[in-house]
Amino acid sequence: MSQAQPVIAIYPGSFDPITRGHEDIARRTLRIADRLYVAVAYTATQAKKSLFTVEERVGIIREVFAGDDRVEAVAFRGLMVDFARDRGARFVIRGLRAVSDFEYELQLAQMNRELWEELETVFLAPELEYSFLSSSLVREVAGLGGDISRFVSPPVMKRLRAKLGG
């Protein structure tokens, strides 16, 4: 008797650093996928000044999901679709926080479909309380001494403190 193939999804991004909003999307994904790659891109479409190295970001994500062996933190170079194909992922997950995310996300989804037709993009909505969150806002607030404990998990707080001092 043949066994059903596990559903493998990829959640790509810059994750500099991962926030509770990203975690929320990742956990929702596990309702529809058996296995999830949280994949930190070396090449992000929107060039940004980074705080953490890609390796540090992967390490942080590993700490955040320690104990859940369905989630694997990885870094990838090159095209996301090639990485997804190599790992057997048929779904790419993206979060939609607000209407303002939609145009950019649709562009990415359509380009990715041009690159590999078999990869489906699935959009998930985060919890309302995270709909205004972004990694750059977290970095800015943390850098200016604000309280970010509601926005990031303890391992992320620890790494931010170590990086920014305080």
Ligand code: COA
């Ligand atoms: N909670 C908190 N923040 C969220 C969020 C959520 N649920 N969803 C999105 N964001 C924020 C991120 O924190 C990030 O904020 P920042 O700009 O302040 O850092 C922003 O939304 C968008 O970042 P992200 O989701 O990481 O996407 P990106 O635009 O940086 O990267 C990739 C997109 C990595 C998926 C894309 O560039 C890629 O696939 N790169 C590989 C190369 C490739 O294949 N290119 C062709 C693409 S068609």
